[in-house]
Amino acid sequence: MKKNKKIKFDFFVIFAFMAFALYSYISGYAPGMEIIKDNFWGFFKEMMFILPVMFILVGLFDVWVPKEKVQKYIGKASGIKGIVLVMILGFLQAGPIYAAYPVAYMLWKKGTPPTNIFIYLSSVSIIQVPVIAFEVGFLGFKFFLLRVLISFPVFIILGFILGNYFEKKQFKFMKV
16 A cells, blocks of 8 residues: 555656646746756766666676676675675776666675675775776875775775674565
């Protein structure tokens, strides 16, 4: 019964957004037109180009990489080596943070502990290879290095705290 209420609410929000978009277009309401034209369509196009590619890559990862390999290299018994590998995986991932969630789900499905999942997601959000040049160019190498040296220990500690919390609560991944 709760799910039905959620769906009704989602339809209401979509309808309200469409009504706002139509009102903005008809009345010439500039902030509304800017929201629709620049923000909504820009984000929508970005998602339509990035997410299908990510889902294809995640599907290939699911089929081609055996669960045993994932557990061996980034599973519970991998220790520091596993942490370094998920951080490297996070560094190399291109695209926005929401593109990392399907990868994180697949890693969890293949037996990666929650600690390494959180460290992976943090690595994606902290530093990505394509963004380094821009950050160094605009803010300087000193700032970049300081930010990375402060961020990594914090996110690794948070990864362990959240990972332990998830393991105590025994969360399971949802089957889709």
